Amino acid sequence: MLILSRKINEKIVIGEDISVSIIEIRGDQVRIGIDAPKKIKVFRQEVFDAIKSENKAASKSKPVIPQVNFNK
Secondary structure, three states: OOOOOOOOEEEEEEOOOOOEEEEEEEOOOOEEEEEOOOOOOOOHHHHHHHHHHHHHHHHHHHOOOOOOOOOO
């Protein structure tokens, strides 16, 4: 893991087209801005973990096949 120190309005650049900016520091919270192409998905860790969990559960569930009544 790379650990960096940054001040407000300073950036970290990842590759050619992703940058992370320090927007605000207030107490023990840091607001960051992420500039990335739309094709790159950016999530908070807890949201990403929830998505992975939901996808894992969905892959284990049986598909629901609707009943069709052809006798009408």
